[in-house]
Amino acid sequence: MRQSGCPTLVIRKWSNEVVKSVIIGVSGGRAHGLAEAYRHVRRGRLVAVSTRQRDNLDAFGDKFGVAARYTDYHEMFEKEQPDLVHLNTPPSVRLEIFEAAEKAGVPAVLAEKPLAIRGEDYLSIRQFSKNARVKIAINHQLHFHPRRQYLQNLVQDGAIGDIRFIEVSAGMNLAYQGTHALQSIGAFSPRSKPINVFAQVSGASGLTETPKHHYAPDQCAASINYDNGLTALLRCGDNAPRVIGNPATHVHKRIAVYGTKGFIHWTMHGWETNIDQVYESGEHIYGEEDILGQAAMTEAMIEWIADDQAIHPLNIDQALSDFSVLLGIYQSAVNHDVVALPIDPQPDLLGRLRTALR
Numbered sequence: 001m002r003q004s005g006c007p008t009l010v011i012r013k014w015s016n017e018v019v020k021s022v023i024i025g026v027s028g029g030r031a032h033g034l035a036e037a038y039r040h041v042r043r044g045r046l047v048a049v050s051t052r053q054r055d056n057l058d059a060f061g062d063k064f065g066v067a068a069r070y071t072d073y074h075e076m077f078e079k080e081q082p083d084l085v086h087l088n089t090p091p092s093v094r095l096e097i098f099e100a101a102e103k104a105g106v107p108a109v110l111a112e113k114p115l116a117i118r119g120e121d122y123l124s125i126r127q128f129s130k131n132a133r134v135k136i137a138i139n140h141q142l143h144f145h146p147r148r149q150y151l152q153n154l155v156q157d158g159a160i161g162d163i164r165f166i167e168v169s170a171g172m173n174l175a176y177q178g179t180h181a182l183q184s185i186g187a188f189s190p191r192s193k194p195i196n197v198f199a200q201v202s203g204a205s206g207l208t209e210t211p212k213h214h215y216a217p218d219q220c221a222a223s224i225n226y227d228n229g230l231t232a233l234l235r236c237g238d239n240a241p242r243v244i245g246n247p248a249t250h251v252h253k254r255i256a257v258y259g260t261k262g263f264i265h266w267t268m269h270g271w272e273t274n275i276d277q278v279y280e281s282g283e284h285i286y287g288e289e290d291i292l293g294q295a296a297m298t299e300a301m302i303e304w305i306a307d308d309q310a311i312h313p314l315n316i317d318q319a320l321s322d323f324s325v326l327l328g329i330y331q332s333a334v335n336h337d338v339v340a341l342p343i344d345p346q347p348d349l350l351g352r353l354r355t356a357l358r
Helices: 028-039 054-064 073-080 091-104 119-131 146-156 174-188 286-306 316-335 349-357
Strands: 019-024 044-050 068-070 084-087 108-111 135-138 163-170 194-202 219-226 231-236 254-259 262-267 270-275 278-283
Touching: 019 028, 019 073, 019 286, 028 044, 028 054, 028 286, 044 054, 044 073, 044 286, 054 068, 068 073, 073 091, 084 091, 084 286, 091 108, 091 119, 108 286, 119 316, 135 286, 135 316, 146 174, 146 262, 146 270, 146 286, 163 174, 174 219, 174 231, 174 254, 174 316, 194 316, 194 349, 219 316, 316 349
Parallel strands: 019 044, 019 084, 044 068, 084 108, 108 135, 163 231
Antiparallel strands: 163 254, 194 219, 219 231, 254 262, 262 270, 270 278
16 A cells, blocks of 8 residues: 555645546446446546447447547556546456556556455565555445444444454355455454454365456355454355345345444344344345445545545555455365464465365
8 A cells, every 4th residue: 555655646636626537347237336336426537448348348338428438458547547447357457457557657546356366466466565656445335335334333433332243244255255244344343453263165166267267165164363352253155144035145245243232233235233222223225325335435535545644444455454364264274274364375275275175
């Protein structure tokens, strides 16, 4: 993450200006969500998009009224000189685009999760981030969902007392939703630092080669300990609880936080609290929450561009910490041992997992 002691990027004064945003990668629902959120972003404007497939590029540009379209993002950087890049590509090219943004003097990149896939990717990105001037955050928009914000504020304001235990789960595997789950632990307990993890994994179908490069075991269970005595239980995959009757795997993200005075429980579809023996609950529409969360996350990124002190809560340092836990889960499962965090992962950790789970 860029530090104040690094050379200053040549960027505009931000007080009364709207930042220029671009998207790299327009396939899938996430790209549409990025663009739709700009209906709610006050200080940013989507000015250009880039993807390799011309048909996809034109269809997306037509739908969202974006005239500037590029099949080469390097050309887009040169001609558009964007202030904020939304990176919606497979994780295998994250570092390549980070480096290109740094070279082009782009102030900020908001990248889709996960930050990386392999231990080797993680180490390379961690090294890059040490001296990078470009400000990078990861697109965990759930952090900014209105209901999540309300519940996070309750917990951080002490409404449930001292946090004793966090239980978090997701229906998809660690590569697809695991970092969402890990980030949510930090959202509710931001001053907790993970110190070790003990885990088990199973199922190798998620480790096969796919175009999205989202490689992970099919399911996992992990116990994570933190420096302040907090313990968290993480479950991802088929062993995670289902929160509604929908058989789709992607709709079951949830987190429960237990304290000395009560608890909160958030899911993609509803919430409940029990504080000082007063129970409340309700529902929300995920799609509506998601667009507002995406917009608020983008506004926070724009604020960080304008003010070095307004560090985005989803910044790359936090993302690296979460991904270190994920790699620790893999290494714990392979070695059948507790793994200290943060981790310098063993070489070819995914390859070793594939061999162990055959």
